[in-house]
Amino acid sequence: MAVSLSPTDLSVLIHEADVRARALVRALRRPAHEIEDIRQDLLTDLIARLPAFDPARGSLGAFAGRLARNRATEIANAVCRERRLWGACPLSLDQHAASDEAGLMARMSTDQGLGALLPQSTDWPTASDRTLDLEQGLAWLSPEERALSAALLTSTIDGLSARGFGSRAVVFRRLRSVRLTLMARGLSPA
DSSP, X not given: OXXXXXXXXXXXXXXXXXXXXXXXXXHHTOOGGGHHHHHHHHHHHHHHXXXXXXXXXXXXXXXXXXXXXXXXHHXXXXXXXXXXXXXXXXXXXXXXXXXXXXXXXXXXXXXXXXXXXXXXXXXXXXXXXXXXXXXXXXXXXXXXXXXXXXXXXXXXXXXXXXXXXXXXXXHHHHHHHHHHHHHHTTOOOO
Protein backbone atom coordinates (compact mmCIF):
# COMPACT_ATOMS: atom_id res chain seq x y z
CA MET A 1 0.00 0.00 0.00
CA ALA A 2 1.47 3.36 -1.02
CA VAL A 3 1.66 5.93 1.74
CA SER A 4 1.60 9.64 0.98
CA LEU A 5 3.32 11.93 3.45
CA SER A 6 2.85 15.64 3.82
CA PRO A 7 5.93 17.79 4.45
CA THR A 8 4.77 18.23 8.04
CA ASP A 9 4.46 14.47 8.59
CA LEU A 10 7.85 13.90 7.02
CA SER A 11 9.46 16.49 9.28
CA VAL A 12 7.92 14.74 12.32
CA LEU A 13 9.44 11.40 11.23
CA ILE A 14 12.84 12.97 10.55
CA HIS A 15 12.79 14.77 13.91
CA GLU A 16 11.93 11.59 15.86
CA ALA A 17 14.60 9.57 14.03
CA ASP A 18 17.18 12.32 14.57
CA VAL A 19 16.48 12.61 18.30
CA ARG A 20 16.67 8.87 18.81
CA ALA A 21 19.83 8.48 16.65
CA ARG A 22 21.67 11.19 18.60
CA ALA A 23 20.65 9.66 21.92
CA LEU A 24 21.74 6.20 20.79
CA VAL A 25 25.14 7.40 19.56
CA ARG A 26 25.67 9.23 22.85
CA ALA A 27 24.56 6.26 24.98
CA LEU A 28 26.71 3.76 23.09
CA ARG A 29 29.69 6.14 22.92
CA ARG A 30 29.87 5.70 19.16
CA PRO A 31 31.57 8.20 16.81
CA ALA A 32 29.44 11.18 15.74
CA HIS A 33 29.64 10.26 12.06
CA GLU A 34 27.42 7.22 12.78
CA ILE A 35 24.43 9.46 13.55
CA GLU A 36 23.49 9.65 9.87
CA ASP A 37 23.66 5.88 9.40
CA ILE A 38 21.52 5.21 12.46
CA ARG A 39 19.07 7.96 11.48
CA GLN A 40 18.70 6.37 8.05
CA ASP A 41 18.11 2.96 9.60
CA LEU A 42 15.45 4.40 11.91
CA LEU A 43 13.74 6.30 9.07
CA THR A 44 13.66 3.19 6.89
CA ASP A 45 11.99 1.26 9.69
CA LEU A 46 9.52 4.10 10.34
CA ILE A 47 8.50 4.36 6.71
CA ALA A 48 8.14 0.60 6.38
CA ARG A 49 5.81 0.50 9.39
CA LEU A 50 3.86 3.66 8.55
CA PRO A 51 0.86 1.74 7.07
CA ALA A 52 0.16 0.48 10.62
CA PHE A 53 -0.37 4.05 11.87
CA ASP A 54 -3.93 4.74 13.06
CA PRO A 55 -4.65 8.45 13.67
CA ALA A 56 -7.58 7.50 15.92
CA ARG A 57 -5.19 5.93 18.44
CA GLY A 58 -2.67 8.77 18.74
CA SER A 59 -0.51 11.33 17.03
CA LEU A 60 2.07 10.58 14.37
CA GLY A 61 4.80 11.90 16.66
CA ALA A 62 3.92 9.46 19.43
CA PHE A 63 3.71 6.58 16.95
CA ALA A 64 7.07 7.47 15.36
CA GLY A 65 8.68 8.02 18.76
CA ARG A 66 7.64 4.57 19.98
CA LEU A 67 8.81 2.85 16.78
CA ALA A 68 12.12 4.73 16.79
CA ARG A 69 12.67 3.82 20.45
CA ASN A 70 12.01 0.13 19.75
CA ARG A 71 14.30 0.05 16.72
CA ALA A 72 17.02 1.92 18.65
CA THR A 73 16.80 -0.73 21.36
CA GLU A 74 17.33 -3.45 18.74
CA ILE A 75 20.37 -1.58 17.38
CA ALA A 76 21.76 -1.11 20.90
CA ASN A 77 21.33 -4.82 21.66
CA ALA A 78 23.16 -5.72 18.44
CA VAL A 79 26.04 -3.38 19.32
CA CYS A 80 26.25 -4.86 22.83
CA ARG A 81 26.32 -8.40 21.40
CA GLU A 82 29.10 -7.36 19.05
CA ARG A 83 31.07 -5.82 21.91
CA ARG A 84 30.70 -8.96 24.01
CA LEU A 85 31.93 -11.03 21.10
CA TRP A 86 34.79 -8.86 19.84
CA GLY A 87 35.47 -6.46 22.72
CA ALA A 88 34.77 -2.75 22.86
CA CYS A 89 37.50 -1.91 20.37
CA PRO A 90 38.60 -4.77 18.08
CA LEU A 91 42.26 -4.78 17.10
CA SER A 92 43.73 -5.67 13.75
CA LEU A 93 46.14 -8.59 13.84
CA ASP A 94 48.53 -6.56 11.68
CA GLN A 95 48.39 -3.44 13.86
CA HIS A 96 50.99 -2.82 16.54
CA ALA A 97 49.27 -2.35 19.86
CA ALA A 98 49.92 0.86 21.81
CA SER A 99 48.32 0.29 25.21
CA ASP A 100 49.58 -2.14 27.85
CA GLU A 101 46.44 -4.27 27.67
CA ALA A 102 46.65 -4.50 23.90
CA GLY A 103 50.42 -4.96 24.12
CA LEU A 104 49.78 -8.35 25.65
CA MET A 105 48.17 -9.47 22.39
CA ALA A 106 51.04 -8.03 20.37
CA ARG A 107 53.60 -9.96 22.44
CA MET A 108 51.85 -13.33 22.08
CA SER A 109 53.73 -15.83 20.01
CA THR A 110 52.14 -17.95 17.33
CA ASP A 111 52.01 -20.90 19.69
CA GLN A 112 49.95 -18.93 22.22
CA GLY A 113 47.54 -17.12 19.90
CA LEU A 114 45.05 -18.08 17.27
CA GLY A 115 47.48 -20.54 15.70
CA ALA A 116 47.35 -22.64 18.86
CA LEU A 117 43.60 -23.02 18.51
CA LEU A 118 43.57 -23.99 14.84
CA PRO A 119 44.77 -27.41 13.74
CA GLN A 120 47.32 -26.13 11.24
CA SER A 121 51.06 -26.14 11.29
CA THR A 122 53.00 -22.91 11.20
CA ASP A 123 56.22 -24.82 10.60
CA TRP A 124 56.29 -24.63 6.80
CA PRO A 125 59.51 -26.65 6.25
CA THR A 126 57.97 -29.61 8.08
CA ALA A 127 54.68 -29.19 6.21
CA SER A 128 56.58 -29.03 2.92
CA ASP A 129 58.54 -32.19 3.74
CA ARG A 130 55.33 -33.95 4.70
CA THR A 131 53.76 -32.99 1.37
CA LEU A 132 56.73 -34.36 -0.56
CA ASP A 133 56.70 -37.57 1.48
CA LEU A 134 52.99 -37.97 0.84
CA GLU A 135 53.47 -37.50 -2.91
CA GLN A 136 56.18 -40.16 -2.93
CA GLY A 137 54.02 -42.51 -0.85
CA LEU A 138 51.03 -42.05 -3.15
CA ALA A 139 53.20 -42.94 -6.12
CA TRP A 140 53.53 -46.45 -4.63
CA LEU A 141 49.75 -46.94 -4.57
CA SER A 142 47.77 -48.48 -7.40
CA PRO A 143 45.34 -46.23 -9.32
CA GLU A 144 42.40 -47.89 -7.52
CA GLU A 145 43.98 -47.23 -4.12
CA ARG A 146 44.70 -43.59 -5.07
CA ALA A 147 41.07 -43.17 -6.18
CA LEU A 148 39.88 -44.65 -2.87
CA SER A 149 42.18 -42.34 -0.89
CA ALA A 150 40.99 -39.29 -2.82
CA ALA A 151 37.33 -40.27 -2.41
CA LEU A 152 37.84 -40.72 1.33
CA LEU A 153 38.73 -37.02 1.65
CA THR A 154 35.18 -36.02 0.68
CA SER A 155 33.08 -38.95 1.82
CA THR A 156 32.45 -41.37 4.66
CA ILE A 157 32.89 -45.13 4.63
CA ASP A 158 29.14 -45.54 4.05
CA GLY A 159 29.33 -43.01 1.23
CA LEU A 160 32.22 -44.89 -0.38
CA SER A 161 30.36 -48.18 -0.25
CA ALA A 162 27.29 -46.49 -1.76
CA ARG A 163 29.45 -45.05 -4.55
CA GLY A 164 30.59 -48.49 -5.63
CA PHE A 165 33.86 -49.00 -3.80
CA GLY A 166 32.52 -52.23 -2.32
CA SER A 167 30.87 -53.18 0.93
CA ARG A 168 31.94 -51.54 4.17
CA ALA A 169 34.15 -54.51 5.02
CA VAL A 170 35.84 -54.34 1.59
CA VAL A 171 36.41 -50.58 1.95
CA PHE A 172 37.94 -51.07 5.40
CA ARG A 173 40.22 -53.85 4.09
CA ARG A 174 41.34 -51.71 1.14
CA LEU A 175 42.04 -48.75 3.44
CA ARG A 176 44.05 -51.01 5.74
CA SER A 177 46.08 -52.12 2.72
CA VAL A 178 46.67 -48.46 1.74
CA ARG A 179 47.74 -47.63 5.31
CA LEU A 180 50.16 -50.58 5.42
CA THR A 181 51.65 -49.64 2.03
CA LEU A 182 52.22 -46.06 3.16
CA MET A 183 53.70 -47.18 6.49
CA ALA A 184 56.03 -49.57 4.66
CA ARG A 185 57.31 -46.57 2.67
CA GLY A 186 58.02 -44.62 5.89
CA LEU A 187 54.84 -42.56 6.23
CA SER A 188 53.25 -42.74 9.65
CA PRO A 189 49.79 -41.47 10.52
CA ALA A 190 49.83 -37.74 11.39
